[in-house]
Amino acid sequence: xxxxxxxxxxxxxxxxxxxxxxxxxxxxxxxxxxxxxxxxxxxxxxxxxxxxxxxxxxxxxxxxxxxxxxxxxxxxxxxxxxxxxxxxxxxxxxxxxxxxxxxxxxxxxxxxxxxxxxxxxxxxxxxxxxxxxxxxxxxxxxxxxxxxxxxxxxxxxxxxxxxxxxxxxxxxxxxxxxxxxxxxxxxxxxxxxxxxxxxxxxxxxxxxxxxxxxxxxxxxxxxxxxxxxxxxxxxxxxxxxxxxxxxxxxxxxxxxxxxxxxxxxxxxxxxxxxxxxxxxxxxxxxxxx
Numbered sequence: 001x002x003x004x005x006x007x008x009x010x011x012x013x014x015x016x017x018x019x020x021x022x023x024x025x026x027x028x029x030x031x032x033x034x035x036x037x038x039x040x041x042x043x044x045x046x047x048x049x050x051x052x053x054x055x056x057x058x059x060x061x062x063x064x065x066x067x068x069x070x071x072x073x074x075x076x077x078x079x080x081x082x083x084x085x086x087x088x089x090x091x092x093x094x095x096x097x098x099x100x101x102x103x104x105x106x107x108x109x110x111x112x113x114x115x116x117x118x119x120x121x122x123x124x125x126x127x128x129x130x131x132x133x134x135x136x137x138x139x140x141x142x143x144x145x146x147x148x149x150x151x152x153x154x155x156x157x158x159x160x161x162x163x164x165x166x167x168x169x170x171x172x173x174x175x176x177x178x179x180x181x182x183x184x185x186x187x188x189x190x191x192x193x194x195x196x197x198x199x200x201x202x203x204x205x206x207x208x209x210x211x212x213x214x215x216x217x218x219x220x221x222x223x224x225x226x227x228x229x230x231x232x233x234x235x236x237x238x239x240x241x242x243x244x245x246x247x248x249x250x251x252x253x254x255x256x257x258x259x260x261x262x263x264x265x266x267x268x269x270x271x272x273x274x275x276x277x278x279x280x281x282x283x284x285x286x287x288x289x
Contacts, residue, residue, distance in 0.1 A: 003131045005248045011137050013244030014144030018199040019217055020224040020236035021148065022192030028168035028231035030185040032082060033093055038221060039100035040193045042214040044070045044200030046107055049118055049209050059121040067197040074193035075186060083182070100214065107211040115208040140202045147198055148237070151191070155233075164188055168231070219262050220247075223269035229279030238280065243268065 051062035085091035228235025
């Protein structure tokens with residue numbers, strides 16, 4: 001059981017890290033609480049299904065097109081829906097909820113409400129610590145590690161990354177220094193949604209695809225960013241590891257734990273809000289940034 005928990009927790013944490021880091025990235029730069037973030041994850045899974053199963057494309061090509069299409073859609077949604085009301089937090093929250101529900105209803109309309117399965121693209125297993133792991137699940141971990149490494153390189157080794165970090169640190173000063181903060185915010189939206197889209201593509205062959213698959217990851221992602229600190233990417237990564245292993249322990253060690261893992265994540269979020277509202281690596285007040 002311990003070996004299963006170690007491996008399963010690590011794989012789940014990789015998916016959660018892709019979602020949570022992207023969510024924290026866009027919040028840190030544009031102060032946008034994007035509830036539709038996991039809805040783009042769902043759209044990427046459906047797009048991948050349509051291209052792979054219906055269109056007959058290869059795994060790599062279908063995945064690349066799905067990620068690119070969903071990322072382009074997110075930039076369009078940002079320009080048309082979010083940017084006009086960006087200064088009003090409540091309006092942004094309502095707009096992103098509306099976007100998520102629109103995407104959900106569109107998937108119900110075009111694909112129906114039944115569960116859709118994608119054939120495994122990688123056959124075979126590998127043994128790690130005495131546990132047999134399908135190559136498809138191992139791919140999730142490898143892709144998550146590569147994407148997170150790429151994001152780190154982008155943020156700390158490129159001019160765009162410098163602009164993103166400067167804007168996240170102080171939006172007004174970055175604007176006064178001549179940075180195009182609107183363009184930086186748009187680029188950040190594209191990066192954050194691309195991470196979510198990659199997560200949707202790699203998990204689609206492992207889990208079923210359905211119009212409501214964005215809800216459970218949304219709850220878990222919010223618990224992670226609250227635990228790590230809203231806007232803190234380091235906190236999101238560590239929070240993803242914590243929540244991923246807590247869920248794995250719940251599933252393997254508690255009777256009917258698969259039905260309780262969402263409740264456990266919410267319980268952790270509530271406790272953190274009561275004890276340390278800013279999270280593990282967040283700041284207590286916005287003025288401290």
